[in-house]
Amino acid sequence: MKEKGGEYIWFDGKFVKWEDAKVPVFTHAMHYGTAVFEGIRGYASKDNVYVFRLKEHVERLRRSAGVYSIALHHSVKELCDATVALLKKNNMKQSVYIRPLTFVGLHGIDLNVTDKSPTHTVIIAFPFEKYFKGEGISACVSSWRRISDQSTPPLAKAAGNYLNSILATQESHRNGYDESILLDMAGNVSEASGENIFVVRNKKIYTPFFADSALEGITRESAMAIAKGMGYEVVERPIPRAELYMADEIFLTGTAAEIVPVTSVDGHAIGSGKEGHITRSIREAYARIVTGGVREYMGWLTPVW
Known part of the structure; x- marks a missing residue:
């Protein structure tokens, strides 16, 4: 996405302005890909926005993190609640794409990532409609x-x-x-x-x-x-x-x-x-x-x- 999404991003338990959500260039995930993520959709209806299978996506995020011993410091419920709160904070009433991401931070250059390594979790949301255009x-x-x-x-x-x-x-x-x-x-x-x-x-x-x-x-x-x-x-x-x-x-x-x-x-x-x-x-x-x-x-x- 080339443009700004919602006004706020959820970053380690806090709402941060989109333009202020920054990480150091020495972030381990930037060098080695030590991150796990999810893609979640929220769909606008006549009277609400519905997030599709939110709990299942967050549970898969936790399982993915566990494979690589990437510590996720928030429970499934906390991340589900944070997702809904973020959409409300951004006043999202249209269809949206939601991207939770957990990544290893300032760990150094070694590859021995453990559950003690510093990690961060962000949730990003932005308006989204169709990925593929056309009928096939x-x-x-x-x-x-x-x-x-x-x-x-x-x-x-x-x-x-x-x-x-x-x-x-x-x-x-x-x-x-x-x-x-x-x-x-x-x-x-x-x-x-x-x-x-x-x-x-x-x-x-x-x-x-x-x-x-x-x-x-x-x-x-x-x-x-x-x-x-x-x-x-x-x-x-x-x-x-x-x-x-x-x-x-x-x-x-x-x-x-x-x-x-x-x-x-x-x-x-x-x-x-x-x-x-x-x-x-x-x-x-x-x-x-x-x-x-x-x-x-x-x-x-x-x-x-």
Whole structure:
């Protein structure tokens, strides 16, 4: 984002003006990527702003921090409360993106990060609508492989992991595609650069499991629950690359992307080359749910006002 977001940022328990939220250039996370983060959406409705699955996102932040022994000095409840308070402080009444970030501070140049290392947590919020424009996107299979649990744990949402995604995104854009799809080290489909992936064949929905280096996506899990609630069968299993070209539908899920159809892969049209019926039904249900339009899913939402 190139412009200023909300007037205030939550920084280690205090509200700080956007322009005053600064860190030293010797911050460990700046040099080594020792940070974990979350992406959370707040959706404006007619009478409120609803934060989508706030607790689940903050719990994942804590789990990610634990993988790297990065101390998080605030409880899940404290961070959830701080998020709502920040939106109120900034008088956010439109749809927003929320970025909690926990990072290692002035630790020095050594790599022995422990739970005693100095850490900080910030929460940033800014107005946000759509990540992908249009009714469907084109994708290519990246020449870069997805990071492996044998080297850098994909289940931890760590800042450094996304250098892998940046390389894949750069490659896809250079070649004229909207997004990239990465394979794991075994050659199976893993995920897109910033989203989980689903493949529809013969009215069944398939998605890679975590052993395929996929992130434990919260929007992924939400889409699976929605699909099952509609009566669709959802199966987690390895997906070979060639199955992408044979798919009836493909869609991606993620906090920023929400639910977006992939209409072509490597120049191969997926199905009719337009959004498929199953993708559309899940996407439209998701859009109703996040704005408080479906009573049975209100437990996923945290009202701000």
